[in-house]
Amino acid sequence: MSHSIFCLKLKKTAEGLGEPPYPGSLGEKIYHHISQEAWQMWLNHQTILINEYRLSLVDSKARTFLLEEMQKFLFEQ
Numbered sequence: 001m002s003h004s005i006f007c008l009k010l011k012k013t014a015e016g017l018g019e020p021p022y023p024g025s026l027g028e029k030i031y032h033h034i035s036q037e038a039w040q041m042w043l044n045h046q047t048i049l050i051n052e053y054r055l056s057l058v059d060s061k062a063r064t065f066l067l068e069e070m071q072k073f074l075f076e077q
Contacts, residue, residue: 007035009074014038026071034074042073 005016014035020027021039030039049055049069055062 005032005035007038008033009038009041010035030074038074042070045073046070 002018003016004013006012007014014037017031017034017036017039020031022030034042046066046069049066050057053062053065055066057063057066
């Protein structure tokens with residue numbers, strides 16, 4: 001079921017995600033405040049970061065780096 005939210009990234013009302021894309025309170029925050037369009041923008045940006053920095057998602061430091069970058073990308077303007 002789709003729902004509309006005010007996207008903090010895009011600064012407009014847009015279609016929300018179908019479910020929280022991340023576990024815990026951060027996933028809930030993303031679900032309630034980030035649109036499908038903005039989430040797709042993040043996924044594209046994440047792919048660029050993984051490729052440019054040659055990150056291995058097995059490495060906990062790489063996962064921490066991506067988590068920090070995701071929060072910056074989605075919530076800091």
